[in-house]
Amino acid sequence: MLGGMWLIGRRLNDLTYLANRELELLEQFVLKCITHGLVKPKEISSFIGMENYQIEKVLSELISRDLVKKEENLKLTAAGLNVLEQQTVLAPISETQTFYLDALNGKLINSLSLKIFDSKNHKNSAINKIIKKPRKSHIEDLVNYYSDIEKLLQNSHPNNPNPIELVQVNKIEKIYPEYHEILLVLYKSNPGDREIEYEIFSRGFIQPEYRKTIEELYAEGEKILEPIFQQMEEDKPPQSSVKEVISNIQEEDIKTVEKLTTKIDSLNDSDNFVETKNNSLKEEIKKLKQELEQIKSQTRISEVIHTYQIREYLLKTLTEAKNRLMIILPWIKANVVDKEFLSILKDTLKRKVKVHIIYGLKS
Numbered sequence: 001m002l003g004g005m006w007l008i009g010r011r012l013n014d015l016t017y018l019a020n021r022e023l024e025l026l027e028q029f030v031l032k033c034i035t036h037g038l039v040k041p042k043e044i045s046s047f048i049g050m051e052n053y054q055i056e057k058v059l060s061e062l063i064s065r066d067l068v069k070k071e072e073n074l075k076l077t078a079a080g081l082n083v084l085e086q087q088t089v090l091a092p093i094s095e096t097q098t099f100y101l102d103a104l105n106g107k108l109i110n111s112l113s114l115k116i117f118d119s120k121n122h123k124n125s126a127i128n129k130i131i132k133k134p135r136k137s138h139i140e141d142l143v144n145y146y147s148d149i150e151k152l153l154q155n156s157h158p159n160n161p162n163p164i165e166l167v168q169v170n171k172i173e174k175i176y177p178e179y180h181e182i183l184l185v186l187y188k189s190n191p192g193d194r195e196i197e198y199e200i201f202s203r204g205f206i207q208p209e210y211r212k213t214i215e216e217l218y219a220e221g222e223k224i225l226e227p228i229f230q231q232m233e234e235d236k237p238p239q240s241s242v243k244e245v246i247s248n249i250q251e252e253d254i255k256t257v258e259k260l261t262t263k264i265d266s267l268n269d270s271d272n273f274v275e276t277k278n279n280s281l282k283e284e285i286k287k288l289k290q291e292l293e294q295i296k297s298q299t300r301i302s303e304v305i306h307t308y309q310i311r312e313y314l315l316k317t318l319t320e321a322k323n324r325l326m327i328i329l330p331w332i333k334a335n336v337v338d339k340e341f342l343s344i345l346k347d348t349l350k351r352k353v354k355v356h357i358i359y360g361l362k363s
Contacts, residue, residue, distance in 0.1 A: 015149075016167040023087050025165055030058050031067070031076060039073035054137045062303045073288060094170075099149065100178070101134065108148040110156065136175045164219045182210070184228065196229055253295060258304040260292040318344045324354045332359050 023031070033044045044057040062068040063097075067080035076084070100109050126199060134141035142149075150166045157164060183201040198209040217224055267285050305313050314336070317325060325348070348355060 015169055022083050027062060028084065028087055029214045030062065031056065031080060033080075034068065034074050034076055035084070039075070041074070070314045084344075087284055096173070096340055097149075097153075099145075099152065100180075101145075102180075106211060108145050108152065110152045134172065134175060137172055139169055139172065142172070180206070184225075184229070198225065250299070253299045253301060254304055257292065257295055257299075257301050260288055260295070261304060264288050264292065315341065315344055318348045318355075321348060321353045321355075324356070326356045326358065327357045330359065332357075 029048060030044055033047060038044050038047055041059060042052055043056050045052040048055070049159070057070060059070070060076070063070055065075055067075055069075045069081060075077075098110065100105075102109065141316075146166055148171075149169070150164060153164045153166065180202070185199045185201065186196050187198070188195075189197060200207045200214075202210070214224065264285060267281065267288075303313070314327070318341075347357065
């Protein structure tokens with residue numbers, strides 16, 4: 001079942017960040033502290049206003065990279081001085097970046113194949129309650145996403161091994177909704193199960209985050225999948241009617257229909273008589289046809305076909321179906337479900353014909 005969800009597109013104008021930096025911001029502060037005479041870990045932690053263990057952790061990393069020496073006092077190595085000098089002269093990068101805020105799980109992404117759509121026609125009250133829509137030119141709406149933006153910037157510079165630091169977001173230039181298509185697969189683990197299971201796919205992968213969000217919504221009383229489940233139940237062919245059709249079909253009736261059909265075909269064969277169809281022969285054919293129609297009506301058998309004829313009938317039925325088509329079969333094989341079959345099936349669905357495929361063997 002194909003579904004969809006909407007995202008808030010946002011274009012961030014003058015996104016300022018520092019790339020190609022070997023030092024993280026706290027590492028840079030610690031090195032600067034040492035160059036300005038704070039040569040004890042406690043002095044640095046007191047000045048910066050952080051716990052001593054946090055500064056010790058940063059110092060340990062800087063010492064391991066041979067940027068700091070720990071003798072009686074802390075001291076920068078030649079490499080540390082060089083790195084700090086390079087860090088201070090790097091110019092910040094400013095550019096426009098486009099991000100999307102997933103309206104279902106709040107995740108920030110920067111690349112997706114999306115379709116612009118009219119949000120008025122795709123309202124979902126449950127989804128609208130989940131993520132607060134950011135406002136144009138309200139930078140404060142992005143505070144919770146700064147770390148996510150940094151990660152996405154890092155991903156967009158795969159050849160840069162050093163951390164990228166987001167300095168600031170200067171402006172939100174645009175806010176607009178777009179439609180992101182997802183695939184909602186509904187299934188039952190066993191035919192007798194009452195509960196319907198589901199998985200959500202997007203961009204070819206299972207999205208566990210969507211499932212988690214939906215489960216949280218259900219726990220809060222927002223059953224956003226219920227309309228879909230309800231529609232499935234309405235579209236499903238009644239089990240009683242299926243059982244009734246199958247129970248009425250007896251082996252003896254099938255043989256009778258097949259025998260009558262074969263006899264009628266042989267009598268109609270032009271090789272048996274050229275243009276000399278006498279009245280008695282016509283009467284016999286008419287009588288056989290009436291008998292055949294009566295059995296078909298009683299047993300609801302429309303045709304009896306052989307294995308080699310199935311594909312021809314299947315494609316013909318798909319082409320001619322007008323409202324609903326039910327296909328019941330024990331196996332689905334690749335030599336039948338080929339490109340031609342899928343193309344005709346697609347055309348059938350485009351005509352709004354409901355196609356039900358019931359397959360498999362039961363004890």
